[in-house]
Ligand code: HEM
């Protein structure tokens with residue numbers, strides 16, 4: 354509900370402001386450009402700025418709600434070329450749709466490009482979130498996070514993740530389940546257990562409630578007025594920060610207890626890498642932003658996985674073979690290991706095809722630090738550049754019949770490094786890849802070995818606005834083995 358609530362409150366506001374502004378500013382493209390883009394006006398790529406203030410956001414929304422949800426970019430690309438000017442999310446920007454150009458933008462960080470998030474979003478995720486940091490600070494914090502989410506460490510967490518999957522799936526027996534809710538339950542638990550393993554139940558409940566408020570605010574329109582999702586999120590943030598700090602202090606008192614989570618790694622950072630100890634507010638931001646980065650992304654992917662597997666009986670059949678084969682080589686009730694995970698090839702392929710169509714992330718944003726030339730094109734200094742992931746993955750030239758779920762399209766091919774980048778690339782490539790893939794594989798494993806299959810409890814359809822998901826959250830009944 355809150356999603357639509359906050360969209361509505363924003364919508365009404367935007368409507369009135371638009372009405373006011375459309376008198377004066379309409380038509381005058383130059384006036385509506387940012388100072389950076391004005392300077393490079395003569396060399397700017399073609400494109401349209403759409404309506405005052407909302408720009409082309411409504412056109413994007415219209416496409417996302419249609420049967421070709423990612424056609425916004427492909428249409429403009431045909432009209433204007435593979436780098437075009439548009440106006441989205443409140444500011445003019447350049448959108449890149451060419452795989453080579455994407456690679457250039459994402460891998461040439463500093464001195465050419467830097468990460469760029471709207472200021473208001475940084476109020477929610479925190480100044481010290483990995484996505485906000487640059488240069489050496491970014492490198493160090495990224496290394497610390499990798500020290501928790503790398504394969505070498507996660508190989509010791511396989512049974513912890515498996516248990517979380519089993520405990521969610523056990524409850525599916527004999528009732529109608531809404532897969533979207535269950536997926537969030539699972540991915541929240543996985544994220545929490547590897548990021549901040551809060552033992553005490555009462556504390557965990559409050560943390561969860563406040564975290565969900567924070568996450569709603571990160572996706573709502575940034576309007577800081579009483580009662581808005583954004584204001585609620587900022588308040589939730591204060592409360593969460595206090596809880597994380599209490600946890601830090603408690604852990605410093607009881608040094609002998611091991612938690613095996615990110616918080617522990619951050620507290621012990623100076624011993625591990627010889628650097629300065631992290632300030633409490635840095636730790637808080639890294640903890641909360643990692644939770645935000647790893648929660649909805651994984652939950653949405655899981656939801657679509659269950660949907661697409663359910664739609665393709667042959668895929669379900671083959672997945673069962675894969676996972677029964679893994680079980681055959683193990684003793685009864687022997688937990689999953691990293692070696693088992695490495696055998697889940699078909700599951701990984703299914704995850705890839707799912708993420709191709711329904712990547713939880715629409716686009717990535719960077720800002721130019723200087724005038725940048727690429728292949729005869731100019732990006733003026735200090736302008737926002739956007740790399741589109743989902744439209745890249747549904748480009749009909751790269752993927753024929755792009756909206757069909759079809760594992761055969763990958764036959765005999767490994768994904769081309771430029772054409773398939775669900776986790777981004779370069780120095781900001783997702784640090785949670787291995788955790789995300791492992792939790793998804795283990796969930797599939799438990800699902801297809803604990804149950805014979807499942808059927809829809811109601812008709813349901815994917816939707817891509819305001820974010821990818823299923824209209825009804827995918828209600829299903831599972832069949833006993
Ligand atoms: C299916 C699930 C996931 C997807 C599709 C995904 C996707 C991405 C993408 C595309 C980026 C690059 C952002 C950019 O270049 O601007 C990213 C960054 C990041 N992801 Fe993920 N992610 C997923 C799961 C996770 C998980 C489980 C975690 C951690 C627990 C995580 C933590 C992060 C962090 C901390 C960054 C920032 C990296 C940096 O700036 O150096 N992600 N993710």
Ligand SMILES: *[C@@H]1O[C@H](CO)[C@@H](O)[C@H](O)[C@H]1NC(C)=O
Nearest residue numbers: 698701702705767768773775
């Ligand atoms: C899935 O995609 C990744 C690239 O993101 C690739 O490295 C991997 O080989 C793919 N897995 C399979 C089974 O094709």
Ligand SMILES: *[C@@H]1O[C@H](CO)[C@@H](O)[C@H](O)[C@H]1NC(C)=O
Nearest residue numbers: 387388389390444734735736
């Ligand atoms: C870059 O652009 C932003 C927004 O357009 C502006 O607020 C900022 O002052 C600019 N910075 C520089 C160094 O020009």
